[in-house]
Amino acid sequence: MTNHIDKTDVIIVGSGAAGSLMAAKLSEAGKKVTILEAGPERRLEDLTSSQIHARRLKWGGDPVEENGKQPIGNVFNSGYGTGGSALHHYAVWPRLHGEDFKVKSLYNRAFDWPIDYDDIRPYYDRIQQEVGISGDHTAEIWRPEGDAYPLPPVPAFQQSEVIARGFAKLGKQTSPLPLAVNSRDYQGRPACLWDGWCDAGCPTRALASPLAHYLPKAIKQDVNIIHNAAAARILTDKSGKKAIGVKYHDKDGAEIILMADMVVLAAYAIQNPRLLLNSADGGLANRSGLVGAYIMSHAAALVYGLFDQETAPYMGATGGQMLNQDSYDHKDQRTQGFGSFQWMIAQAVKPNDLLGYGGSNPGLYGAKLTEFMARAAHHFGTMTACVEDLPLPENRVSLSSNKDRFGIPLAHAHHTSHADSYALWRGAKQEGIEIFKAAGATEFWNGPLGPMHIMGGTIMGDTAENSVTNSYGQCHDIDNLFIAGPGLFPTSGGVNPTFTVHALTLRSSEYILNNWSGVIS
Template identity: 50%
Template sequence: MKKISHELVDVVIAGSGIAGSTMAAELGEAGFNVLVLEAGPERKLSDMISSQIWSRRLRWAGPEVRETGDLVGAANFAMGWGTGGAGLHWYANWYRLHPDDFHVQSLYGRSLDWPISYEDLRPWYDHAQTYFGVSGDADPHAPAGAPYPMPAIPISRQSSAIKKGFETEGLKLTSNTLAINSTPFDGRPGCLLDGWCDSGCPIGALANPLVLQWPRAKKAGVELRHNAYVARIETDPSGSLATGVTYLDELGQENFQPSKVVISACHTIWNARLLLLSSNDKHPDGLGNGSGTLGQYFTSHALTTIHGLFPQETEPHLGVSGANTLCLEGYENKQPEDGAFGSRAWLVGQAAKPNDLLGTALAKPELFGDALETYMQKASAHYGNMTVLCEEDSIPENHIALDPSRRDRFGLPQALVTNSLPQANAARTTLAKAEGLRIFKAAGTSEAWAGARSPMHMLGGTIMGDDPSASVTNSFGQVHEVDNLFVAGASLFPTPGAINPTATLAALVFRTADYIRTNKSSLLR
């Protein structure tokens, strides 16, 4: 079939998740003619159903991602599919990277440095927390910034049960910071604390693209086109200018969407995959891969869960999916013992339903029959949990590549992710697990255990940097070799820190949108 060509737009954005929708709203309001292409189906707020089974529908339903290494399994759980992307099932944990997270190479001789500092991003962090609506209290162990626009959500019975253990270890729990309304805010209601964030928030208390960015974007005239699978970014004969994107519609028909500016705002793996798929004569190893770093320096967070049964009732099904409380005390101690490296953060008191991946039943996957029933009778009222995130070094060996032996339904190579945890980071997770079990024992649990180490979040692969020979983009996500091509999302992160990435992702999006606004005349020439 002949490729269909569409009318020229100012900006085309691949992906409608938090990065893509925020960028679309910002640029639409700045007067750009913006089109967003989303590979998945249309989602509406009325579609959100408080059900563990329903939550699976919001997860990735595109081509399989193959993972290899000793820290794998995050892809299908973390990515989204349809309007809003992963922004419909994210947990709204809202944290800033700490100042030393931007300078790990310079300070410790490991990993990489960012091309910007915390102070460069601080005003954008402040802006982002007001835009999204963040609840929380001042935390002496968090980086400096403006006060949160809303007070923290109440401490839960589950957190109250766990708190004693932290105090015994000489640590302090603080209220969690969340992009969830603790009170009515910006025309959206306060949270019911019913623990269903994981399956989408139908009332809009949790900041997601359906209630936050897309109303603004559509009011500004932004167009959103669903079932539009972006297959490659096209360039002019010189290879120095993006001319638009080729996408495939529901019927497999090729479409060419010309644009003056192209922004890849997919999830981490898909940003790298799209640039790799866009190779041509001028960019034989992938678009923007003159440095050879495209796909490299993939990172995640090494996660360990701690579970326990408490003598008091904990109401584990109530609260928020992310965490009720937080411990950042000791985060800056990246070298806790010889042979161990990396920051760590405790996310405490996650709401847990009886079933499904994060439920109380699968906290004990080895049980069945009468033993499972006995456990569930106790756990449904007395269960508690927390999660520790540990830092992973950025190394070139952990990477995203194309797998020519496995292809999607359109015949395009699928993504292959390699991720193994460096030994010093693995040693850090061992220390954290022991700390967590001590905390739960001190809190009075009748039984405490740890889950297997696993990955959480996906970052890197299109890293930013000042040096075009060692990075894919500059600090604004602008691809070094293609002036009108930008990348948005966590794939830009040179290092991951040990906290959830969305606040930093959002701050970077606002900073890049401001850069594009400021350079509008030259970019739209």
Template identity: 30%
Template sequence: MANDAQTDRTPVEDADVCIVGAGPAGGIVAHRLAESGATVVVLEAGPRFDGDRREQLERHVRPGLGNPWEMGGPRDEFTSSGASFYPLNAARVKGVGGTTLHWQGMVMRLHERDFELASRHDTGVDWPISYSDLKPYYAEAERELGVAGAVDNPYAPPRDDPYPLPAFPPSHSDSLFADACERLEIDMHSVPNARNSEPYDGRSPCIGYGTCKPVCPSGAKYTAESHVEKAETAGARIVDQARVRRLEHDDSGDSVVAAVYTTPDGETHRQEAGQFVLACGGVENVRLLLLSASDQYPDGLANSSGTVGRYFMDHLFAGMGGRLDRPTRQNHVGFNTSETHQFYDDSDPVNGIKLEFLNYAGPSPVIDALHADTWGDELRDQLAESYGTHIAMGALVEQLPREDNYVTLDAETTDDLGDPVPEVHWSVDDQTKAALTRANEIQASVMDELGVDETWTVGPESTGPAFHHMGTTRMGDDHETSVVDADCRTHDLQNLWIAGSSVFPTGGAMNPTLTIAALAVRLAESVRTQVRN
């Protein structure tokens, strides 16, 4: 991390744009605006993780060395209510690069139906933009992230451009699934990945560490650090460990004038700017808007609709695995190389289902050995028995927007600065459980056809989130039912924009980062126009 004693965290004078959050959305917007000549400052709550990635990986695998991304403790307090516990800190990262520091790196476009759910299925809502509106920005996002993929998915939405990098070949375990799927008439196809299959954008190709989560030691997997570095090269100022605690607006309530933030030395500063972009995630975006309540906005900034924090969505996981009487080579690849969207658009119930053929189905021999209570020949025999014979499938299942899934403030619980922490009120409804059941049924048919001795299932009553926070500041044409417009500018304040998956009206069942990146590229164009004016 940066040396606090030598780091200048004072405000930037005459800033055109202040961005809160240095993840993929904030990084892309910062780079694009700084490159256009705007004076840009990025305020990031967490640190820079400048250490050797191999050392961070060692912290993960060795007992007692702690979380490499330093999440948890008083800074990251939260509460969970509702019928299902939401483990907020299990997967998020506060720091330069955001959650891309330890994400898996799968990057799919949403399908056309995801933008038209109400029109097509009379459920959820429609986006104020269509897939065709976002299609050129998806292509830009794939180039920005460096996506390796192939045009072999018959169920994918239309595209005009090839992927910038060739797809990764199917894994050994994918080949085991292939014959069974062919007999069941289930189509397998490649997975687009934001990791280099060959050198790209100054990063090495993947060399197969197999530890994509939580650390890619080779740097082949995209992280938003690359866009932050490009933004700095173009003149942007990145201020880490700058915890923004509220936004202040002018007397009229039409514009934000400053972001108030606290640094590790306990000093509080005001960063003024002409335009402000919130890019700190579906939970912290909400928290900051609610903490910024004022006389004009007693229910929170940009919340005249009352929908800030509402319609919180995540993807739910369904999975199944077991043992196969042949080598499966699980954990030789740390990411998915094959999946199927065959059951996505026509699923019953309507919730989208994306089925995955997992490459990390069983125990890791390294981690098992480090955590074992046995040694020598006994440990060797134990590992030989357990490793190399597991196989599994997973799935992401769509959760439709519901008003009673929401993020708010817990006034009874405060963080180390004395501010109320986020409260996540979340549950899994019966329709989503029915879709999870459907996913398990398809997985069971494949496992039975393959002859797998099933040993575990994650389904409707044991599911958990994929940690894709979506929907809490959703976009729409109607200011009474949404927070931002089609350009991701808030309805209430003319110079406040929101980037990231919190603006998604619906979430589909596709990993959200490519859509986050595409919207960030689009948002940067709109903000750039305002800066020039």
């Protein structure tokens, strides 16, 4: 039996960074918005400070089948429940650079975006003012033009001071890491205590997760969030050119249809294409055949070391304290490979979990592990390179022959790094070792390639032949169906995606509001 509930103006699938911002902006303009969230309700008081409890925030919905040489890492990179992936994100918010938008034009590789930096710059500036970013735009010498950060930079603790010496000895620059974490009270949210529990979700609201910033604004406008609502299909009219609603299953398995004038998919880069592919034979909004194609993930180049000095590795933010982007611009001038990467320096680190120092050196066991854990607690240092991943058509989300309990095909995600991206990762980790040596590390080593962030799968572009949406996330084939989030990225750049997701979503929301009648007609 199918239940129908009242029509709404806009259905947004997903309550993460893009969904919550879109909901806030559309509802503040008077639109009636309903969010369908696949996972359970999360509240600030649920965000227990524990790397073990933190696992509840990660993807817990239908399994995603993964293969390829560098699988996409869906569970670790995705979220489940109110706030989505951004509830456990580390709030490292650098901007893309100008050349990230022109990779095809400049280097005859991959794609150009249908916008350039000047198009998105005002939205970066407005978002950072609305949300708050701590940083130092003058010290961040690589940053493209833009307004000064509204908040003073994050503090540098012992770990970053020790590692920064290595950069300096090699003639490299460092700056404070731009973080959407309050260095002082801002926008009614308190300053951070620098205790390193970002991955477990920030209950104080110092970190700009959806629960801290945009969802409260949306809820104030009576946006209705339906939890445990697994979207199954986007419904269209008979022409197939207009979205009319979404069919979903509730926690008890009941099938429910919600009608709307507009549908926005903001369920991240794996579930958005899954939903589109399951919504019509051959996939909805898929004239290009590119729904699901070109998924990307930054390769994390992990560098670890032990230092004689006290590093207090438990202090700071999980994203880190300092930044280096010396290897960002001029993508064709790396020592190996092609692309851009940045160093995020001195992550606050706990003893356990995948990113904990206990997991950094898995060859140690027994008494040597005990000895290592005692020393690392006070002398560990780490930094991570966020390495660009060039898009490949074979890296894609498709529908599996296996199905969930409602008969919906599971998502299958294939990902193998482009050879030049893999080489870039290899070069980054070698550079990292040289920096740690220069910093005086007594021991230094690398971790394996870790997938970090998921992008692509519903890329934006100029035409329906080369992309799924236009630059506003509006599907080429269906005017009132929008996509929001990192799935729109045609190329990954070498910076964390969440700031860009916010800027793009703000831009899209204004386009929707300015063109409402035309879009829904």
